[in-house]
Amino acid sequence: MAEPTPLVAILMGSDSDLTTMAECARVLEDYQVAYDIRVLSAHRSPEEAATYAREAVDRGFRVIIAGAGGAAHLAGAMAAHTTLPVIGVPLDSSPLGGFDALLATVQMPPGVPVAAVGVGLMGAKNAGHLAVAILALSDDSLRVRLQKRRRQMAEEVMGKAASLPDRLRKILGGR
Numbered sequence: 001m002a003e004p005t006p007l008v009a010i011l012m013g014s015d016s017d018l019t020t021m022a023e024c025a026r027v028l029e030d031y032q033v034a035y036d037i038r039v040l041s042a043h044r045s046p047e048e049a050a051t052y053a054r055e056a057v058d059r060g061f062r063v064i065i066a067g068a069g070g071a072a073h074l075a076g077a078m079a080a081h082t083t084l085p086v087i088g089v090p091l092d093s094s095p096l097g098g099f100d101a102l103l104a105t106v107q108m109p110p111g112v113p114v115a116a117v118g119v120g121l122m123g124a125k126n127a128g129h130l131a132v133a134i135l136a137l138s139d140d141s142l143r144v145r146l147q148k149r150r151r152q153m154a155e156e157v158m159g160k161a162a163s164l165p166d167r168l169r170k171i172l173g174g175r
Contacts, residue, residue: 004034005060008131009052011078013041013068017091020124021067024089027128031145033135036061042073049074053081063131066114067124069093072101075114085134087127088114 008028012021021037028035040049056064056078064082066075067089075088088105092098098119106116115130117123136143 006034006036007060007062007135008033008035009056009061009064010035010037011040011049011052011064011066011074012037013039013043013066013072013074013091014093015039017067017069017093020091020121021065021089023121023124024065024067024128024131027125028131031128031132031142031149033132033142040074042068042077043071046077049077050081053078056082056084063087063134065089065127065131067091067127068105069098069101070104072104075105075116076108076112079108079112079114086114087130088116089123089127090116090119092120 010021010024010028012018017039025035025037038052040052042049053064061084063085064075064078065087066078068074069091070093072088072090075086079086090098090101090105092101094100102116102119105114108114117126117130132142132146136146
C-alpha cells in the first residue's frame with residue numbers, strides 16, 4: 001500500500017530545531033495527517049528553499065510550516081515563492097529568546113502573509129493544530145477528528161475544574 005501524499009510540509013532552518021519542530025509532527029500524527037519534514041535555510045540553501053516552495057503545490061502540499069530562529073526568514077522566503085498558506089514558528093535559538101524571530105515572522109510586507117504562532121514548543125504545537133484546522137475546511141473526516149479533540153479538551157478542563165476544591169483543601173492542609 002502506498003504512503004499517503006504529504007499535505008503539510010514542516011521545514012526548519014537547522015537540524016538543531018528538530019526537537020521543537022517534532023512537536024508539530026506529533027500533532028499532525030495525532031490527527032493522521034501526512035507530512036514531509038526537512039531542513040532548508042533561507043540563507044544557507046536559498047535556491048533549494050525557493051525551489052521547494054515553488055514546487056509545493058505540484059507535490060500536493062496544502063500548508064507549509066516553517067520554523068526558524070534569529071532573523072527567521074524561512075517562512076517569509078517560502079511565502080514569497082508559493083500561494084499556499086505558510087505558518088511561521090519563531091524559535092528561541094538566539095540570545096534574544098525568540099523575540100527577534102517573532103518580529104521577523106509577524107512583520108511581513110502586505111500581500112505576502114505568514115501566519116505566526118507563539119515562540120518555541122507551544123508555537124510548534126499550535127502550528128500543527130492550525131494546519132489541521134486549515135485542512136479540515138475541505139476534509140469532513142478531519143473536521144470530525146478536530147471537533148472530537150476540542151470536545152475532549154473541554155471535558156478535561158471541566159474535570160480539572162470540578163476537582164479544584166478538593167485539590168485546594170489538600171494544598172491548604174485540609175482546612
